[in-house]
Amino acid sequence: MIHTAGPQLLASLLIGLGLYGILARRNAVLMLVGAELVLAGGGLLLVTAGAVGRDPSWSGQVLTLFVITIAAAEVVVALAVIVAAYRRRGHIDLSGDAG
Amino acid sequence: MTGLDLAFAATGLITAAAAALAVTTRQVVHSALWLVVALLGLAGCYLVLGAELVALVQLLVYVGAVVVLIIVALMLTRAPIGPRAEHSTGRAHRVLAGCVGAGTGGLVAAVLLPTATRAQVRPAGSEELARQIFSTWVWPFELLSLLLLAALVGAFAVSGLTTADTSGEDAR
Numbered sequence: 001m002i003h004t005a006g007p008q009l010l011a012s013l014l015i016g017l018g019l020y021g022i023l024a025r026r027n028a029v030l031m032l033v034g035a036e037l038v039l040a041g042g043g044l045l046l047v048t049a050g051a052v053g054r055d056p057s058w059s060g061q062v063l064t065l066f067v068i069t070i071a072a073a074e075v076v077v078a079l080a081v082i083v084a085a086y087r088r089r090g091h092i093d094l095s096g097d098a099g
Numbered sequence: 100m101t102g103l104d105l106a107f108a109a110t111g112l113i114t115a116a117a118a119a120l121a122v123t124t125r126q127v128v129h130s131a132l133w134l135v136v137a138l139l140g141l142a143g144c145y146l147v148l149g150a151e152l153v154a155l156v157q158l159l160v161y162v163g164a165v166v167v168l169i170i171v172a173l174m175l176t177r178a179p180i181g182p183r184a185e186h187s188t189g190r191a192h193r194v195l196a197g198c199v200g201a202g203t204g205g206l207v208a209a210v211l212l213p214t215a216t217r218a219q220v221r222p223a224g225s226e227e228l229a230r231q232i233f234s235t236w237v238w239p240f241e242l243l244s245l246l247l248l249a250a251l252v253g254a255f256a257v258s259g260l261t262t263a264d265t266s267g268e269d270a271r
Contacts, residue, residue, distance in 0.1 A: 004218060005215035012204045014141075017200060017204070019199060020197055020201075021200075023199055023200065025122070029131075030127060030130050033121055036134060037121070041207075051149050051220050068156055069247065070243070075169070077254050080253070080258050082172060082176065083172060083258065092176050095188070
């Protein structure tokens with residue numbers, strides 16, 4: 001038996017922290033760290049729903065696997081864009097002017 | 100308060116503390132390393148919730164691949180080692196970001212917490228999960244492989260475009 005308040009509280013905490021990381025960071029790679037935390041919160045919610053509900057298709061865990069995979073694809077493209085921007089501008093400061 | 104509750108509280112506290120440090124530390128590289136700890140803690144949470152395969156995939160894909168990618172990108176973009184004042188935002192900016200983050204997190208918690216119940220955790224069944232992936236979810240699964248291919252080709256295309264551009268700029 002588990003009380004679902006714990007996982008739900010942790011998921012909302014991760015989402016809030018991730019949003020803070022996205023908004024408060026100037027380094028573009030560190031902004032991605034915040035985005036990963038938001039995705040982690042979403043995955044935790046899905047797993048929690050799948051663990052305590054009884055869905056016959058196991059959608060909670062399967063969708064979390066899909067989210068992890070899509071997050072990997074997103075990170076690859078985002079890092080390619082960031083490295084390209086660094087080569088062109090010489091910095092990845094989000095508050096700097098686009099050169 | 101059952102054993103599962105205690106186990107989840109332990110892993111959840113590790114995850115939350117590491118996530119908070121990852122978004123607040125002033126040292127760029129430490130942020131990526133704290134992200135590793137947060138994702139490891141999250142894998143522990145998945146294990147407590149009975150999702151063995153998801154925890155393993157989290158370990159392999161996130162801790163093994165994504166974080167390494169992030170660290171390599173930090174190296175490629177010459178991230179400063181050590182605390183740097185010029186890389187952090189102003190106090191007003193941080194307070195505003197904190198307000199937005201706390202507001203959104205609070206909103207999600209306010210929606211979710213009324214639905215919280217004490218429930219039985221479904222026992223882990225990787226065989227049944229595998230059967231579901233390759234029967235019910237087989238088409239999304241195949242589409243996902245296409246998406247990964249597209250992301251890889253897209254990443255190559257983006258880096259190729261800019262090298263062509265910058266070589267043109269160098270020649271100029």
